[in-house]
Amino acid sequence: xxxxxxxxxxxxxxxxxxxxxxxxxxxxxxxxxxxxxxxxxxxxxxxxxxxxxxxxxxxxxxxxxxxxxxxxxxxxxxxxxxxxxxxxxxxxxxxxxxxxxxxxxxxxxxxxxxxxxxxxxxxxxxxxxxxxxxxxxxxxxxxxxxxxxxxxxxxxxxxxxxxxxxxxxxxxxxxxxxxxxxxxxxxxxxxxxxxxxxxxxxxxxxxxxxxxxxxxxxxxxxxxxxxxxxxxxxxxxxxxxxxxxxxxxxxxxxxxxxxxxxxxxxxxxxxxxxxxxxxxxxxxxxxxxxxxxxxxxxxxxxxxxxxxxxxxxxxxxxxxxxxxxxxxxxxxxxxxxxxxxxxxxxxxxxxxxxxxxxxxxxxxxxx
Amino acid sequence: xxxxxxxxxxxxxxxxxxxxxxxxxxxxxxxxxxxxxxxxxxxxxxxxxxxxxxxxxxxxxxxxxxxxxxxxxxxxxxxxxxxxxxxxxxxxxxxxxxxxxxxxxxxxxxxxxxxxxxxxxxxxxxxxxxxxxxxxxxxxxxxxxxxxxxxxxxxxxxxxxxxxxxxxxxxxxxxxxxxxxxxxxxxxxxxxxxxxxxxxxxxxxxxxxxxxxxxxxxxxxxxxxxxxxxxxxxxxxxxxxxxxxxxxxxxxxxxxxxxxxxxxxxxxxxxxxxxxxxxx
Numbered sequence: 001x002x003x004x005x006x007x008x009x010x011x012x013x014x015x016x017x018x019x020x021x022x023x024x025x026x027x028x029x030x031x032x033x034x035x036x037x038x039x040x041x042x043x044x045x046x047x048x049x050x051x052x053x054x055x056x057x058x059x060x061x062x063x064x065x066x067x068x069x070x071x072x073x074x075x076x077x078x079x080x081x082x083x084x085x086x087x088x089x090x091x092x093x094x095x096x097x098x099x100x101x102x103x104x105x106x107x108x109x110x111x112x113x114x115x116x117x118x119x120x121x122x123x124x125x126x127x128x129x130x131x132x133x134x135x136x137x138x139x140x141x142x143x144x145x146x147x148x149x150x151x152x153x154x155x156x157x158x159x160x161x162x163x164x165x166x167x168x169x170x171x172x173x174x175x176x177x178x179x180x181x182x183x184x185x186x187x188x189x190x191x192x193x194x195x196x197x198x199x200x201x202x203x204x205x206x207x208x209x210x211x212x213x214x215x216x217x218x219x220x221x222x223x224x225x226x227x228x229x230x231x232x233x234x235x236x237x238x239x240x241x242x243x244x245x246x247x248x249x250x251x252x253x254x255x256x257x258x259x260x261x262x263x264x265x266x267x268x269x270x271x272x273x274x275x276x277x278x279x280x281x282x283x284x285x286x287x288x289x290x291x292x293x294x295x296x297x298x299x300x301x302x303x304x305x306x307x308x309x310x311x312x313x314x315x316x317x318x319x320x321x322x323x324x325x326x327x328x329x330x331x332x333x334x335x336x337x338x339x340x341x342x343x344x345x346x347x348x349x350x351x352x353x354x355x356x357x358x359x360x361x362x363x364x365x366x367x
Numbered sequence: 368x369x370x371x372x373x374x375x376x377x378x379x380x381x382x383x384x385x386x387x388x389x390x391x392x393x394x395x396x397x398x399x400x401x402x403x404x405x406x407x408x409x410x411x412x413x414x415x416x417x418x419x420x421x422x423x424x425x426x427x428x429x430x431x432x433x434x435x436x437x438x439x440x441x442x443x444x445x446x447x448x449x450x451x452x453x454x455x456x457x458x459x460x461x462x463x464x465x466x467x468x469x470x471x472x473x474x475x476x477x478x479x480x481x482x483x484x485x486x487x488x489x490x491x492x493x494x495x496x497x498x499x500x501x502x503x504x505x506x507x508x509x510x511x512x513x514x515x516x517x518x519x520x521x522x523x524x525x526x527x528x529x530x531x532x533x534x535x536x537x538x539x540x541x542x543x544x545x546x547x548x549x550x551x552x553x554x555x556x557x558x559x560x561x562x563x564x565x566x567x568x569x570x571x572x573x574x575x576x577x578x579x580x581x582x583x584x585x586x587x588x589x590x591x592x593x594x595x596x597x598x599x600x601x602x603x604x605x606x607x608x609x610x611x612x613x614x615x616x617x618x619x620x621x622x623x624x625x626x627x628x629x630x631x632x633x634x635x636x637x638x639x640x641x642x643x644x645x646x647x
Contacts, residue, residue, distance in 0.1 A: 206576075208596030208604050213614060214622050218575035218595035222549055226581055229550035230557070245533070246545060246576040246595075253546050267533045267542040267573065272600075277455035277535060293538045294451045303450070305539045352550050356511070358543040359504035360450035366443045 007109065009094060009102050013315070016087045019064055020080055026069050027076045091315040098262065100290035100299075104270055106262040107241045111318040113325065114173075115142050115157025115200040118240065121325035122148055123155065129186050135215060138179030140170040140203070141251075143186040148198060149333040154190035156183045156251050157200030160241075173242070174207035177220035180250050184224050187231060194344070196234040196336050199251040204269060206247030221250040228253035229355070230348045234339035236332055238310065239263045239297075240317075255351050256335045258308040259297040260324070262316050265305065266295035304358060395419050411631045420588050420631055422568060424470075425477035425494035428527055432635050433490065437482035441516070442509045446473045450504070451538055459536040462498070470497050474505035475530070478513045480522075484639035489517040489524040493574070499531035502574050506534075507544025510578060514551040514562070523561040523647050525638060528579040532572020545577035552581050561645040563638055566593050566616070566625065584641050585625040586634070587616035593625070 006014050070076045098106065106112070119126050119142070128144035131137040142157045160173030183199075190197050206217055228235065228251075237254035243265030259265060268276075273293060274285035294300070297309040310331050313320035342350070393402050397419035407414060411431055412421040423431075429438055453459040467473060475497035481490045491513040493500040502510075510526060517524035533541040555562055564582025566575075568591035576595055579585075587593060594601075594614040602609060612618045616628045629637050 206595065208600045210601065210605060210607075210609065210613065213594050213596065213601065216580070216622075216624050219580040219624060221576040221595070222545075222578070222580040225546050225549035225577055226553045226556075229546065230553045245542060246573055249542055249545060250576075253550070265539060267538050268535055273455075273535050279456075288455070292451065292453050292455060293535070295538065300539055303539055305543060352554070355543060355546045355550055358540060358547060359508050360448050360537070360540055361504045361508055362446045362448055364444040364446060 007102070007105050009105075010315075013087060013090050013094065016083050016090065020083050020087070022063050023069070023076055023080045023083070027073055027080070030073045030076060088314070095262075095315060099287070100264070100293070100296050101270060101287040103262055103296050104242075104264050104290055106316045106318075107264050109316065109318045112241055113317055113321040114162065114202060115155075115159045115240070116162075117321060118200060118325055118328060119144075119146060119155060119157070121322065122329040126155070129189075130182075132178045132182040132185055134181060135178040138176050138182060139166075140173055140175040140207075141179030141183050143182055145195070148329060148336070151196065151333060151336050153196045153198050153336065154186055155198050155200070156186065157240075158203040158248075158251070160202060171207050173203045174205060175203060175247060175250075176207050176209075176212045177215040177217050180206070180217075180220040180224050183251050184227055187228065187235075191231045191233045194233060196236065196339065197231070197254075198332055198336075199235070199237040199254065201237060201239045201243050201248045201252050201265075202241035202263075203244050203247045204242050205244035205272075206250065218246075221246045224250045225253055229351060232344045232347060234336060234342070234344075234347060235351070236335045236339070238328065238332070239265045239306070240328075242269075243295075244269055253351070253355065255339055255347060255354070256308070257306045258310050258331060258335075259300055259306045260310050260317060260328070261297050261312045263297060264290075264295040265297075265300050266293045268293070270295070413631050418589065418630065420568065420590065422495055422529065424496050425472075425475075425492040425527075428492045429477060429479075429481070429490065431631070432525075432527075432638070433481040433483055434485065438479050438490070439481070440477065440479040442478055442512050443473070445505045445508055447503055447505045447537075449536075450540060451536070453536040453538070455536075462536070466497050470494070472497055474503070474509075475500045476506045476509045478509050480516070480520075483525075483635060483642070486639055486642045487520075487522045488638075488642065489513045489520070489522055490527075491524065492527040493530045495529040498534065500529050500574075501531050501534035501541075502544050503534035503537040503541050504544065506530075507541070507547050510544075510548045511551045514548065514555050514578075517562075518551075518555045518558050518560050521558075521560065521647065523563060523642050523645065524555065525563045525565060526578060526582075527565040527567060528570045528574050529567040530570055530572070530574040530579075532574055541573065545573050548578040549581060552578060556583075559647070561642065561647040563641055565634065565638075567591050569593070571595070571597055580624075582626075583645070584627075586627050586629045586637060587619065587625050588631060588634075589616055589628055591616045593619055 123146035126146040142159045146155050158173050161167035161170035187197050235254040237252040237257045239259040241263050270286045270290040271281040273289040274281040278285035300306045301309050313323045317324040395414040398417035400416040412423045449459045475494045478491040514524050562583050564579050564585045566587040570593045619625045620628050
């Protein structure tokens with residue numbers, strides 16, 4: 001817990017969590033006092049463990065004074081229960097009305113589960129497939145066969161990377177043209193073998209660089225949009241974190257699109273939008289841009305861009321990745337079961353109509 | 368007399384690159400020559416000295432490409448709305464009405480049926496002068512309808528792009544226009560139809576990453592900026608000097624990304640020639 005990356009707006013929660021930790025340690029201390037372990041170093045029972053134990057970085061997290069700690073195990077337990085309830089209430093409160101900009105922060109939380117995490121958690125016998133057969137193998141795009149529940153499928157997902165080294169290799173989840181081409185090549189394979197496709201979207205956007213441009217970033221994405229629209233196999237997409245513009249859409253032209261409740265999906269990142277329309281990106285303009293862009297799961301549902309909002313565990317997917325994976329797996333298998341009842345040849349028509357209907361305009365009669 | 372002369376001279380808007388010119392005399396942003404405006408206009412808005420291609424509006428483009436009197440505008444009744452109640456420093460509503468008043472157009476696209484050197488076609492032109500030709504719901508819908516009409520009528524469709532990309536003020540709905548237009552092109556393709564994509568300065572972002580790069584044949588005007596990300600964004604990402612001529616038509620041609628770089632004066636006959644070869 002001490003290594004837990006903390007979001008600014010979650011500070012009160014983290015304070016409570018630190019206190020719970022402290023009390024739990026105190027409780028252990030209390031229950032071990034009657035029978036001190038023989039191999040414990042001398043004097044350890046008397047050491048002022050409570051405050052000294054906490055990392056220095058958390059000095060601003062007010063801990064309970066050693067003198068104020070409850071004297072009995074019972075009192076400690078009940079205090080822990082009270083604090084736990086308080087934490088629950090606070091989290092519920094914070095996450096109920098999470099501002100769009102804070103949602104973006106949660107979606108980018110470094111501990112938030114990524115495509116490879118989900119694949120490990122809910123996919124049996126994953127068989128990764130590499131390379132676009134043209135230029136290279138983009139680590140920012142993961143593709144492979146796998147079973148979700150009992151359903152054999154092709155899984156495609158952006159991957160941001162977990163360690164610093166991996167993050168750099170993955171360009172923080174910004175795929176190159178070879179990534180999009182790899183995704184399409186494997187999706188065509190899925191179509192050939194009648195396997196449904198599941199895509200996990202998590203990218204700030206397609207990579208903006210010289211090589212990416214030279215190798216046709218725009219063309220690679222455009223071709224994916226065109227080809228995905230006519231694949232004769234079910235496609236299910238889920239925005240699991242960041243749904244940044246064309247780079248996200250490039251693997252998200254699907255029959256069913258879901259969004260995790262704390263993810264975002266929009267034509268541009270709030271910072272990008274703020275830099276252009278507000279002429280500068282700072283805390284204030286980013287907040288305003290995030291508000292204006294209507295990028296939350298709820299907003300996208302209202303606009304008809306996504307079909308479902310998939311609820312995250314209390315306090316975000318990063319607090320309980322296993323629970324998140326279970327929910328996600330259930331949602332995916334439900335969609336795939338339902339899509340299996342459609343004739344494969346008719347899926348592109350439905351998919352076309354789904355995207356064809358999106359847009360807001362008025363039509364006046366022309367004289 | 369001096370007064371008049373001085374006035375004429377101040378009309379030159381020199382250093383700002385590629386603005387649609389006003390005034391009697393112009394200074395070419397490329398060769399810095401003084402050009403008589405009428406001469407430039409009669410030369411298809413191309414500098415007679417250095418062939419710099421000025422940016423032109425959609426109606427001028429239509430005039431240049433179609434057989435006189437053959438253009439029948441379609442889908443003109445589509446007007447944008449403000450589905451997100453978007454507001455930056457200015458509200459989207461205000462921006463739209465200001466742009467509409469300025470241009471006399473409802474949005475950044477002009478489409479219709481036409482003949483090009485006697486060949487029937489659907490023509491769709493994005494208009495840079497309206498919110499940088501950005502693609503919101505109206506542009507996406509008109510492009511899609513043009514493609515659908517071409518598919519149905521079995522005629523070629525030509526889209527002339529000039530756009531800053533997807534329109535931020537319609538956010539996710541703008542993004543969806545990329546999928547919508549590309550999906551329509553899949554159907555045209557399946558029906559054996561011809562799509563000629565003409566790229567003009569500048570074509571970037573969500574427009575490039577959807578229909579603009581999906582042409583069966585892709586033509587570009589000389590020295591047009593064409594890319595997915597803008598050069599400034601790339602520079603900020605890599606923090607290095609960009610290669611010479613990066614993201615310009617000639618650079619893309621060399622890199623295999625487009626079929627031909629075509630002078631504006633040749634565009635009409637090039638399109639007609641390609642239509643002939645396709646047999647559509």
